[in-house]
Amino acid sequence: MKVLVINCGSSSLKYQVLDMTNEVLLCKGLVERIGMEGAVITHEKIGMDKFKLVVPMKDHKEAIGHVLEAVQDENHGVVKSMDEIGAVGHRVVHAGEKYAHSVLITEEVLKALEECVELAPLHNPPNLAGIAACQALMPKTPMVAVFDTAFHQTMPPESYIYAIPYEYYQKHGIRRYGFHGTSHKYVAERAADIMNCALDDLKIITCHLGNGASVSAIKRGKCIDTSMGFTPLEGLVMGTRSGDIDPAIVTYIRDKENLEAGVANDILNKKSGVLGISGISSDFRDIEEAAAEGNERAQLALKVFAHKVRFYIGAYIAEMNGVDAIVFTAGVGENDIEMRDIICNDLGNLGIKLDLVKNKVRGKETIISRDDSRVKIILIPTNEELMIARDTYDITKNLK
């Protein structure tokens, strides 16, 4: 069966088609600037050159229309007609407490996801727009929703309850949910495979370090804690997000800077993180270049970022009473040799010893700890699309 995977953002859309009989990627692409001037689709049939088309797309439905055309194109398409696509898998960011697993999309599911829009006002609406567009264009094809929050639903209450009046949890669903779940789950499963162990026997700390960043504690295959919370703002320092701060800072900045409602939130989401500290960029490559040239704020940004990752690693070792593997993934985790080095430096007492030579690698599944390191340190490129396709295939393969 061939599966189309759709990941809709507010103005962009990523897609892939995979043949799930052998889990082979057939094509992938990206639509950018949906609803804006200069909308563009970049499509790549695996093994062929990329194909780019600038064409007006006023909304997600038009964007998905172009995706379907590209997928069926005579030259760079991978199917003759959409009938060959057995199912569509959609990434959906927030399922609240409703779903701990991926689900077949029904009217009831759509209603439940509408109710979660309040919890993820930036993310769920484009996800739902993508589902609606696909349903309109492929009315007979089964669709599955795969949630970023689902994997973290196994967290115990002591991990997810905030110490604020309990009614706010009951009335408004204010609790920690966690995100990047599909990625944490994928790399944890890969780590078990690489170590030749059952996931059930392992304690793993997964570090998804990209523009957005989070760490998870995974014990016997189940997430017991993660660093993101009610929103993806909590936890680690990120590209432009502050991560954990004293909540009193919000009202303090608002008063001192005379900010209008919502601006403080914007500052913490878009102007903070390593960008805010360095004043240079949210991209670690730029910051490292500046740091190497002696820029002290760039150096500080890198240290603060690493400090927070180490802080969570330590906390999760305590929570799990040990750790067997630490996994690095996503843009920074997969590519940033220097950052992995700073994070893992001087943790020998915890049995964590990075091999500085093996660490000189980017974007490739590799064990990068020393042979005498009790804890394996593993670099694993994430593959959220494959996870979405797997769940979609599993849920739909026996449907009539």
Ligand code: ADP
């Ligand atoms: P997103 O959260 O947007 O999916 P990614 O996981 O793609 O983010 O990570 C993007 C980030 O990865 C970039 O902003 C950059 O900071 C970092 N990155 C990518 N390549 C490198 C590299 N070679 N060295 C250091 N950092 C890198």
